[in-house]
Amino acid sequence: MTTTPVLEAIDETLETQGRPPLNVIYEWLTTVDHKKIGLMYIVYALIFLVIAGFEAILMRIQLAIPNNHFVSPQVFNQLFTMHGTTMVFFMGMPILFGMGNYLVPLMIGARDMAFPRLNAFSFWISAFAGLLLYFSYIGGSGLYAAGSAPDVGWFAYAPLTSKVFSPGHSTDYWTLAVFLSGVGSIGTALNIVTTILCMRCKGMKMSRMPLLPWLYLVMSGLVFVAVSPLTAAQIMLTLDRYLGAHFFDTQAGGSAILWMHFFWIFGHPEVYVLVLPAFAFANEIIPVFSRKAMFGYPAMVAASVSIGFISLSVWAHHMFTAGLGPAGNTFFVFATMVISVPTGIKIFNWLATIWGGKIIFAVPMMFMIAFLFQFLIAGLTGIMLSAAPFNWQLSASYFVVAHFHYVLVGAIVFSLFSAFYFWYPKVTGRMMSETLGKWHFWLFLIGFHLTFDFMHVPGILGMPRRIYTYEAGRGWDTLNFIVGVGAIFQAAGTLVLVYNMIHSYYKGKEAGHDPWDAWTLEWSVPSPPPSYNFAIEPTVSSRRPLWDIKHPEDPDADYE
Amino acid sequence: MSLIAGTAFAQSPTNIFDPAGTPARSAFGLSMLVLSITLAIFLIVAGLLLYALIRFRHRSTDSNREPAQIYGSNQIELSWTVIPILIVVTLFLTTTRVILGTEAIPKPASAMDVTIIGHQFWWEYRYPKSGVVTANELHVPISDPASPTPTYLTMSSADVSHSFWVPRLAGKMDLIPNRVNTMWIDPEATGLYLGQCAQYCGTQHAKMLLRVYAQSPQDFAAWIEQQNKPAQQEFPGNAAATEGQAVFMKNACINCHTVKGTVATGRFGPDLTHLASRDTIASGPIQNTPENLRKWVEDPNTMKPGSLMPAMHLNDHDLDVITAYLSQLH
Ligand code: HEM
Ligand SMILES: [Cu+2]
Numbered sequence: 001m002t003t004t005p006v007l008e009a010i011d012e013t014l015e016t017q018g019r020p021p022l023n024v025i026y027e028w029l030t031t032v033d034h035k036k037i038g039l040m041y042i043v044y045a046l047i048f049l050v051i052a053g054f055e056a057i058l059m060r061i062q063l064a065i066p067n068n069h070f071v072s073p074q075v076f077n078q079l080f081t082m083h084g085t086t087m088v089f090f091m092g093m094p095i096l097f098g099m100g101n102y103l104v105p106l107m108i109g110a111r112d113m114a115f116p117r118l119n120a121f122s123f124w125i126s127a128f129a130g131l132l133l134y135f136s137y138i139g140g141s142g143l144y145a146a147g148s149a150p151d152v153g154w155f156a157y158a159p160l161t162s163k164v165f166s167p168g169h170s171t172d173y174w175t176l177a178v179f180l181s182g183v184g185s186i187g188t189a190l191n192i193v194t195t196i197l198c199m200r201c202k203g204m205k206m207s208r209m210p211l212l213p214w215l216y217l218v219m220s221g222l223v224f225v226a227v228s229p230l231t232a233a234q235i236m237l238t239l240d241r242y243l244g245a246h247f248f249d250t251q252a253g254g255s256a257i258l259w260m261h262f263f264w265i266f267g268h269p270e271v272y273v274l275v276l277p278a279f280a281f282a283n284e285i286i287p288v289f290s291r292k293a294m295f296g297y298p299a300m301v302a303a304s305v306s307i308g309f310i311s312l313s314v315w316a317h318h319m320f321t322a323g324l325g326p327a328g329n330t331f332f333v334f335a336t337m338v339i340s341v342p343t344g345i346k347i348f349n350w351l352a353t354i355w356g357g358k359i360i361f362a363v364p365m366m367f368m369i370a371f372l373f374q375f376l377i378a379g380l381t382g383i384m385l386s387a388a389p390f391n392w393q394l395s396a397s398y399f400v401v402a403h404f405h406y407v408l409v410g411a412i413v414f415s416l417f418s419a420f421y422f423w424y425p426k427v428t429g430r431m432m433s434e435t436l437g438k439w440h441f442w443l444f445l446i447g448f449h450l451t452f453d454f455m456h457v458p459g460i461l462g463m464p465r466r467i468y469t470y471e472a473g474r475g476w477d478t479l480n481f482i483v484g485v486g487a488i489f490q491a492a493g494t495l496v497l498v499y500n501m502i503h504s505y506y507k508g509k510e511a512g513h514d515p516w517d518a519w520t521l522e523w524s525v526p527s528p529p530p531s532y533n534f535a536i537e538p539t540v541s542s543r544r545p546l547w548d549i550k551h552p553e554d555p556d557a558d559y560e
Numbered sequence: 561m562s563l564i565a566g567t568a569f570a571q572s573p574t575n576i577f578d579p580a581g582t583p584a585r586s587a588f589g590l591s592m593l594v595l596s597i598t599l600a601i602f603l604i605v606a607g608l609l610l611y612a613l614i615r616f617r618h619r620s621t622d623s624n625r626e627p628a629q630i631y632g633s634n635q636i637e638l639s640w641t642v643i644p645i646l647i648v649v650t651l652f653l654t655t656t657r658v659i660l661g662t663e664a665i666p667k668p669a670s671a672m673d674v675t676i677i678g679h680q681f682w683w684e685y686r687y688p689k690s691g692v693v694t695a696n697e698l699h700v701p702i703s704d705p706a707s708p709t710p711t712y713l714t715m716s717s718a719d720v721s722h723s724f725w726v727p728r729l730a731g732k733m734d735l736i737p738n739r740v741n742t743m744w745i746d747p748e749a750t751g752l753y754l755g756q757c758a759q760y761c762g763t764q765h766a767k768m769l770l771r772v773y774a775q776s777p778q779d780f781a782a783w784i785e786q787q788n789k790p791a792q793q794e795f796p797g798n799a800a801a802t803e804g805q806a807v808f809m810k811n812a813c814i815n816c817h818t819v820k821g822t823v824a825t826g827r828f829g830p831d832l833t834h835l836a837s838r839d840t841i842a843s844g845p846i847q848n849t850p851e852n853l854r855k856w857v858e859d860p861n862t863m864k865p866g867s868l869m870p871a872m873h874l875n876d877h878d879l880d881v882i883t884a885y886l887s888q889l890h
Pocket of ligand 2: 681721722765768
């Protein structure tokens with residue numbers, strides 16, 4: 001599928017005509033192209049990744065030895081609040097939306113998102129939200145005393161956030177930033193759903209759509225139902241703080257439990273909002289490097305959809321210690337354990353995809369293999385936590401911190417890194433360096449395991465989370481020191497990645513259309529793809545259109 | 561790794577795998593079951609994965625043909641749906657039994673009661689039957705199967721949410737304002753059990769430590785009797801303490817602290833009636849010595865930044881005599 005000269009000519013004129021002198025900046029600021037917006041999301045998220053990572057390092061230095069005085073308690077509390085809020089709302093969500101923005105239209109054979117202007121709006125409002133959150137460091141008592149940065153935790157439990165316990169504006173920065181990022185997320189989710197439902201190319205029935213858009217569809221559906229209650233809760237909290245409402249203000253009879261429900265009705269599905277795209281990348285990348293079709297496509301779709309639904313009924317497993325009573329606890333134990341069934345199906349289907357394949361250990365596949373093992377462990381510690389009596393011991397301890405970082409870093413970040421190496425050639429037209437990629441992989445892998453394997457143990461030994469210091473003699477010291485060393489390895493790995501991305505942009509090997517010999521539509525267009533994506537709207541007759549072209553003797557269409 | 565973890569386990573006074581009471585023990589039993597099931601799953605799945613990665617890796621001698629394409633198999637997929645369902649049901653039923661065994665068994669008539677009120681950043685303990693009120697150091701009798709005397713903890717919070725967690729005795733339970741939660745503990749052996757607040761509650765969440773003293777029934781009865789006495793009022797031969805008492809009563813101390821039998825009836829801070837009988841101050845992190853008491857009253861925020869007790873701006877002499885007085889409150 002080559003581009004036609006006519007369209008190329010139109011494109012040239014569009015790109016250069018009547019531009020102000022700063023036309024590159026102007027171009028990016030005003031773009032509504034889904035690929036440019038996708039890239040802006042990714043760059044902005046990477047910046048926040050580095051910032052929030054730096055915050056994590058500061059916390060780990062503080063906790064590396066007992067009774068440390070590296071930062072004050074106030075600053076430590078701000079650090080974990082900012083770290084968590086940033087990683088979830090200004091790193092995780094945007095980076096995944098960015099990937100979706102870039103990939104979904106290309107993979108379904110569309111020329112852009114359904115609502116390009118809404119797309120730009122969603123990006124800019126999210127970016128503004130991030131700036132607002134960080135502006136808090138400058139307000140109040142100034143930079144040195146870390147200003148008015150929020151210090152109520154990323155979960156911001158009532159009533160610590162009420163005016164009595166959080167005077168000043170730190171909590172308002174948190175509320176407004178999260179609220180605005182929610183507006184952006186809902187906009188993007190709406191856009192992705194509409195694009196997938198209405199803009200697939202000819203022949204692409206839902207049952208022929210690649211798994212990545214499928215997972216983005218479920219993810220975006222979850223964003224609606226999850227982010228909306230959070231947004232409502234932000235409004236209620238602001239009403240409490242400024243107009244004397246008493247939803248969460250316990251000093252005036254409000255309810256602390258109400259906030260917990262609101263927050264976790266958002267917070268739990270949010271985990272799946274973040275992890276479904278990671279599954280999406282795995283579903284595209286594992287088959288290509290195993291040289292096999294995805295095993296059990298219909299089961300994968302069914303599992304993803306049911307994960308989406310079940311994830312809406314498990315939120316109170318974050319509240320096993322809030323005194324829900326035996327009936328409530330039992331229900332949420334059940335719902336939580338059940339979700340491991342579709343999740344298990346996914347792991348087994350990936351395994352079956354690898355089985356009998358011809359596995360190529362390129363950097364994207366190396367990250368995916370680590371993803372598989374780490375996600376397996378994350379799932380198993382999740383089952384431990386779902387057993388309520390075990391949870392009464394482990395919740396709010398470092399075991400939980402280790403568990404959810406296994407999900408967030410071990411699964412999501414590893415899958416994302418894999419996706420970076422995989423799609424970078426499509427985006428830039430150049431390959432990323434494999435040597436640097438291997439450095440990145442090993443540094444990050446070693447760092448990850450030093451940090452998060454060891455972190456389970458202090459939790460079992462009674463170390464609660466969110467403490468800025470601890471006494472010697474609890475058996476926590478050595479473990480925390482190792483955890484700190486691991487964090488530094490991970491930071492080093494991330495810097496190698498950033499260097500690799502910049503270096504390869506200028507010096508990387510030319511990639512061509514289809515460097516990995518892959519099968520989905522995005523590999524049929526030039527790298528980087530032109531702004532209209534497809535010169536001629538493609539037509540597909542199977543799940544792997546490029547496989548059909550490459551193997552006319554044995555097309556996929558025969559098996560579906 | 562196991563070596564490091566092993567030594568840490570042996571040292572730790574807050575190890576959840578070293579239970580010393582029924583709720584912690586039944587959670588421990590369940591934990592071991594869950595751990596063995598998950599470990600077995602891990603070994604099987606990780607083993608298969610590893611095998612597949614080694615067995616099916618691409619070798620340079622391989623032909624260039626793509627491997628056989630397999631699109632799925634209903635039987636296989638059904639099997640890895642049904643087997644996990646069976647495991648889940650087993651786990652769920654066992655878990656439910658432990659939940660009911662901890663949360664839904666009747667309270668014995670011999671049970672002790674303590675009301676716990678969480679404060680930023682300290683604990684208030686009230687014994688409704690005897691009227692004892694104390695802070696930060698919880699005393700309970702041990703319980704043995706022959707004559708069970710579990711202690712029922714009725715918990716709430718005066719300000720933000722906190723969580724009571726003494727790992728060797730039981731899992732944690734949150735203290736939430738406008739809400740009453742309950743849990744019970746029954747330490748098997750005498751001794752000191754440590755723990756700390758497990759719900760982020762503000763600046764000094766980290767130093768909201770818990771100390772539970774489990775005592776023999778006789779010692780516990782003696783402790784109750786001693787705590788029930790009014791505060792000492794006369795300090796013959798101790799002019800400093802006598803003067804300290806007067807200074808204390810003239811200062812804002814009394815707005816926040818109670819000393820039973822005096823004009824000091826504040827409830828914002830810990831009850832000081834028998835302060836000198838406690839091993840630590842400020843909910844655990846500071847040893848209760850005259851020097852520390854003096855430093856504390858001089859400026860609580862240098863010892864525990866974020867503490868809600870304000871510095872009282874007393875001169876050296878007043879600090880000395882107040883310390884002398886506080887040290888006499890046995
Ligand atoms: C000169 C007057 C005062 C004296 C001698 C005094 C003494 C003490 C002592 C000895 C403790 C440690 C108690 C324990 O851990 O069991 C304490 C804690 C505390 N006091 Fe005071 N106090 C005074 C004034 C006040 C005032 C005016 C307030 C209220 C505004 C107050 C609020 C508190 C609070 C909230 C704590 C718990 C601190 C924590 O552990 O974080 N105190 N005080
Ligand atoms: Cu607390």
